Amino acid sequence: MVISVVNQKGGVAKTTTAINLAAGLAIEGYKVLLIDADPQSNTTQVFIHPEVELEPEKTLFNVLMKFASLPTVVRPTEQTNLAFVPSHIRLSSADLELAQALDNRSARLKRAVDEIEGNYDHIIIDNPPSLGLLTINSFVASDALIIPVSTAFFALTGLVQLQETIAMVKQTNLNPSLRILGVLCTFADYTNVSKDVEAQLRSFFGDLVFQTVIPRNVSLEEAHSRHTHIFNRAPRSGGALAYKALVQEVIKR
Secondary structure, eight states: EEEEESSSSSSSSSHHHHHHHHHHHHHOOOEEEEOOOOTTTTHHHHOOOOOOOOOGSSSSSHHHSSSSSSGGGGGEESSHHHHHHEEGGGGGHHHHHHTTTOOGGGGGHHHHHHHHHGSSSSSEEESSSSSSHHHHHHHHSSSSSEEEESSSSSTTHHHHHHHHHHHHHHHHTTTTTOOOEEEEEEEEEOOOHHHHEEEEEEEEEEEEEEEEEEOHHHHHHHHHHHTTTTOOOOTTHHHHHHHHHHHHHHHHO
């Protein structure tokens, strides 16, 4: 299954979710590919130290520009069963360059993923905080979406636009079978605001909201700074237990 982690609002734990979901599935024995489709390259910086200069020729940028095939830019990680495709700051120009393309510019990532999908049980795509052509490419390439939503004030901002974009992708036959796998409550701290936002999400999305709630947990940030995932950094932390539960929900869905 190809799963995109998406929300055009930043700061909702998209990257944290993509990394730890991918790592958790790998630990469960599934063969997983994690694709960094965000020009900010935060996922990439977890697996490749920021001081290491990464050439765009060895990243997703060259794949989308049709200069390289996806298998040539896949990299191993220290986690068994988990490989990843790095991003590059040059990916920030991809929307402009794809807009000028004459071919089916919305399906370039799908064509690339189709080449290797059979090699993996799950492909997880971390997306930028926008609804441009990069994200549309991920929608077209994906079977399902996970939408992390921070349980904070203004958390629901942009969700209507996101739903409209999903509907557009389905109705224009770019990907008519695309579905929301689940909505994930993140940064929960059990204040009244956090509880109210979670209640609103469950009222609006119903069973689409995962039972698992990701708490505000310092160990999750520490794992990033140590260039690893939460199960390696702090396997008994609240963050690790929450993402372990999320992995089980995703498997069941």
